[in-house]
Amino acid sequence: MSTNNSIFESLLTIEDFAGFEDQARYEAEWLPKIKKYQENLKNAIPKELTVELPKPVAELIKEQFNAVDYLYSAKLLTPKEFEITDSTISQLVDKQVEGELTAVEIYNAFAHRAIIAHQFTNCAAEIFIDEGLKQAEERDAYLKEHGKIVGPLHGIPISIKEHLNYKGKVTHASFVSLIENVTPEHSGTTKILENLGAVFYIRTTQPQTLMHLDSNNNITGLTKCPFNLLLSAGGSSSGEGAISAFGGSAIGVGSDIGGSVRSPSAFSGTNALRPSTRRIAETGTTSAGAGQESVPAIFGPIGRSIDDIDYWMKSYINEGKPWLIDAWALPIPWRSVPKPDPKDLTIAVIRDDGLVRVSPPIRRGLNEVVEKLKAAGVRIVEFQPPNTKLAYETINKMYNCDGNYMQKKYLSASGEPLTRLTKWDLNFGDGSKHYNVKENRELNYIRDGLRNEYTKFLVENKIDFILSPTYNNVAPHSEEVYNWSYTTLFNILDFPTLVFQTGIFQDPNVDKWTEEDLKYEYRSDLEKLENENYKPDEFIGAPIGLQLSGRRYTDEEIVAAGKTIVDDILKVDLLKH
Template sequence: MSDWKDICSARKSAQLASIPQEWIIQLPPETRTNVLDIPKDCGLLTTRELQITETTDVGILLRKLHSSEWSSEEVTIAFCKRSIIAQQLTNCLTEIFIERALQRARELDDTLKRTGKIVGPLHGLPISLKDQFAMKGLETIMGYVAWIGKRAESDCVLVEILYECGAVPFVRTNVPQALMWWETYNHVFGRTTNPYNRKLTSGGSSGGEAALIAMKGSPLGVGTDIGGSLRVPSSFCNLYALRPSYERLPYYGVVNPQEGQESISSVLGPMSNSMSGVKIFTKAIIDAKPWTKDPLALRKEWSEKEYCLSEHGGGKSLCFGMLWDNGISRPHPPLQRAMKITKAALEAAGHKVIDWEPHRLVEIYGNAEKIFCSDDDHDRRSQCELSGEPVIRMMSPIDDMQGHTMGESFSRSLVDKVGHRSAYDLWQLHKEKRELRKSHLEHWKKTSERTGTGRPVDAIISPTIAYTAAPHGLNTSASFYSAFSNALDLTACSFPVTFVDGELDVPQPPHPFRNHEDEAIFKLYSPDVFAGGPVGLQLIGGSQEEEAVISMAEIVDAALKVYSA
């Protein structure tokens, strides 16, 4: 065994040692794929703890915490226990710091008891964090063997603000090596699975966070997104998530691959089982004036006027553009059905849905991919070389699956030069990106001729990726449905719609394939393999439209619930 494997083994052993022995449960057989009900049945959680952790509306949780009906300590214990159950079933965690979290919860309870006042809008609420969010004294490993043992000397700005808001950080969650993949696997902590079906991926790169929240092991989590890393795992795990615009929420101190790459910025955002969690988190962080701590954070206060959709007809008779097919990769049948359900629900609620015409998406994605590849993978390779661990080139758990792995050939075909790009070449990509953003903006504005509202389309609705949660290793490295929001800096919110139904979502006959990716995605679909998996979509608004996008996503979510009732 090589040295790097010994280091990984020791780190996994240390992680196991951080789990209280009395919280170890009897594991189900590997043949049991759906493990969502095990927290209820395993006997570890009390009736009250089940009541607490089954409360998915974050607003209700906070009301009970702020009124002292539930103490922060008991709520934190409940979610700590459930997160450990989730870890044993899906391998979703990295850092586990229970005592630290409980000490924080007790301090908050004491403050509320002594003063009668809450510390902040998130007072007492346990919040989980993706492994990127540096916390003083804890490792931020990011799936790299070489980063084991490196402890943060200070909290990142987001963590500072969470403490000021009264939150209780309690666990951090798993990521893929170097992050930029739709599967969560690394040599240090291993593979995270989807609790709806452990044979399927929970997505990436916020896949650990998605699996944890889907197991109700956390009421509210924070992930990051540079190409869909919040929205894809949320769609795979039946969650809500917000991809905000560049610099709206504070990113300073968050550990990231390709640090210094600011052509397409990574952003942080909330993930939750409820839209209330998305709104409450976003408003709390913005109300904390993050621009006073992060020099890049925009000085833009929360706007109740924008949340009330002042620029979108007050939320009455909205017009949505439905992106049925981007012309690059055709969505699987469950996603096509989800879009039809959403269209019918919105029309039943008095809104209008028109077809969205995709605009220069191959050029937009090609530009983004060239920017991401400008260092010729130097960043990832150099970090792996520090320990001797190999660079992970595929996510399949089966060695002979290489020929079936999607994404690499099509993505590389968009990158006309492989190698380091000069500063001048990168500037040209920036220039091209600026022109593409302007072109897309004009395309959007022109939809006012078709909406009937006198306004352009209020938001776009589309898949986050062309398929639902896929078998491990068979996920593509490219998402043309989500990544264009990052390239164009469009605010987006993912939301759940339905579940894959083998009888309703029958395979379709072959269509003329546009590229290798489209063909591979088509051949991937099998109702038996995908049955039961969550089906989610995303709502895409304009840049810096967080308040409006949250509000419109709430409208869509409400319409779906009424329609499905």
């Protein structure tokens, strides 16, 4: 581990947390509940779906074990299970309609793969295999009885980030104080997915406060990148990233307020969409963000196939009609946009956001992708994004401008210990300074100016999309994800963003800092901390995922262009091994 404590401490000035963590109360009142929760989680794993690991997980972690490669090389699933779980959603639905597969067959295959994913990565916050089986049986019975499917997600096993409320189950959002918080209703989005025919069986992990691009919390602990178990799965949709990259669900749902759908997708090795605001229902979730609208959290699909992301968005919006459930949701239909010809595309490339230099593997990945795009005929414009410092400072202030009131309320209710990155996030912006309304409005005003500035740039220069790193590094070590600037830029702009896999992985022999790199003068302590954390030998095989962003509500165009780039130009297919 490459922690540089001196820099970390200088960046992390903890104020006013005296008496905040209460170890004695926590241990007496809450630790027993956590133990019980963990016991239940363990007992919910059907023995028959588990595999024998090659070594204890702690050793695999040290060895930077690649669980995805092992899944295939050790043939942990049957050929039929591989075939099912490496299909697209529309293939799975079609095969049910044609009588070639049942929902139960599909379900059993994904349940098996999900349990193995959890064994390696610790991606599950809750498992309910029997209930999922019952739902799958109901789907089969419905199709048999009515001769038609329930909806476009009929019999599709979907994983969901835990903080979306689930009817009759505990929803804790990784706050210990909520470990017995039974939510009476499904979240709006869960309800819609259920109406469309989905099957639920696993809820996935997220970090304490939901505000890390990482996974640690006092209930479920760390979630790991399936391509290198030493590394972080990303966050805050940590479990979603890991289960998706491992193939344990057909598609999953995460939420993103600063990169929380994109970081886990990029780090763990899968694809995802952070849609424009208010296209997905946001009712019925548990978090510390109620009423915060300067920078709303957005739900988005995480899946291995961009076709699946398209299919999910289209089904969810056009048939789910979220605006009938959540008055915030916009009745903007999901448009069918054809894959563009590369020659018709103009893409602006951000190689450096002016704040934190990217590490060698990201630099190489971006270079290779840009060269392939150019070769395919895409017009590339080099883009030094303006006002990124202002954007980053502003969004960081937005997160905490309630003086961390709600976070502290939920954290102090149990006195639980603060994880390393919770201390980090509670110090975002002005830390626990509680803004007044005028100050909050000033932040909104800055945000709107930035949005108009970037929109004007794209419109006037006829630029379709922006290509950028998702983070200044590949998946870092757990609890060492400090910089959010590459993802938050698109939250403050509210630009829809697809994270896609390049098919390129970190190579310790190639992705080294050069002599010139080492002479670099850091622009900030944050940059120094982030750059010094990258050491080639500790990131072996980490996936390289990039962002493709566009103007607000061009989600459809981004997904279509994603298919051109990923399927046609890069020829990356995460369903093929």
